[in-house]
Amino acid sequence: MVKAFIGLGSNLGNRERNIDNSLRLLDEREGLELTARASNYETEPVGPTQPWFINTAVKVETSSPPEDILAACKEIEKRIGRADSLKWGPRLVDLDLLLVNGYVLEDQELTLPHPQMEERRFVLLPLLELEPDLVHPKLQTPIKELLPKLEEDKKVIKLQ
Numbered sequence: 273m274v275k276a277f278i279g280l281g282s283n284l285g286n287r288e289r290n291i292d293n294s295l296r297l298l299d300e301r302e303g304l305e306l307t308a309r310a311s312n313y314e315t316e317p318v319g320p321t322q323p324w325f326i327n328t329a330v331k332v333e334t335s336s337p338p339e340d341i342l343a344a345c346k347e348i349e350k351r352i353g354r355a356d357s358l359k360w361g362p363r364l365v366d367l368d369l370l371l372v373n374g375y376v377l378e379d380q381e382l383t384l385p386h387p388q389m390e391e392r393r394f395v396l397l398p399l400l401e402l403e404p405d406l407v408h409p410k411l412q413t414p415i416k417e418l419l420p421k422l423e424e425d426k427k428v429i430k431l432q
Contacts, residue, residue, distance in 0.1 A: 276341050277402065279329045279368040279386070279395050283317060287326040290352055290365045295330065297348045298367075304344060305333045310398030316426040318392070322362040326431070329370065329398035338372045342382050345369055370395065374409040385410055390418050393428045 278298070282290035291312065299306045308331040315325045334341060345367035352365040370386045377384040389395045390408055396419045399406055406415045 273333045273335055274338075274373045276332050276334060276338070276369065276373075277329055277371040277399060277406075278332060278341075278345060279327065279366075279370050279389075279398070281315075281325045281327045281366045281368075281394075282364060283323045283325040284362050284364045288312065291326055291328060293352055294348050294365050294367060297351060298330065298332065298344070301344050301348075303334055303336050304341070307331050307333055308402050310401040312431040313394055313397060314429045314431055315394040316428070317362075318426065320361060325394070327394040327398065327428075329395070329402060331402045338369065338375060338377065338382060338384060341372065342369045368395075370399065371406070371409065374407075376410050391422065393419065393422050393424075393426065396422070397428060397430070 280291050280294055295309065298304060310329045313327045315327050317325055349365055349367055354364050368386050370389055372384055375384045385408060390411060396415055399415055400419065404416060407413065408415060408418060
């Protein structure tokens with residue numbers, strides 16, 4: 273079994289429902305066991321002017337390879353209604369495969385760990401909630417040590 277972390281975000285429509293529906297579809301996925309969910313965070317967007325996001329992350333256990341986990345994420349995005357948009361643009365839902373075990377992988381389809389995750393407070397905060405001692409496999413640095421190095425240029429607010 274491998275341990276994987278998936279980041280979820282939504283800034284169009286009913287953001288919370290989009291996240292909840294994505295989580296339900298992840299949980300129903302055969303061979304993928306959702307073992308933990310972080311809190312929701314409301315986050316100021318990166319990129320063009322657009323509505324704020326709701327972001328969270330989950331931990332899953334699976335015997336599937338990373339490519340199959342990514343394919344499941346993409347399929348769920350389509351089922352929720354995501355259409356291709358601008359890079360960093362608005363979306364109904366976004367599921368990003370952030371980390372899988374300690375894999376470092378880079379090819380045309382998949383990069384692990386997820387690119388630029390160490391620069392995103394809205395990614396690091398939920399990950400720390402899920403696993404406080406998590407280490408960034410490429411940088412070999414604990415996530416909790418990366419967070420204080422980030423500038424507070426984008427607001428991230430933990431929701432109840």
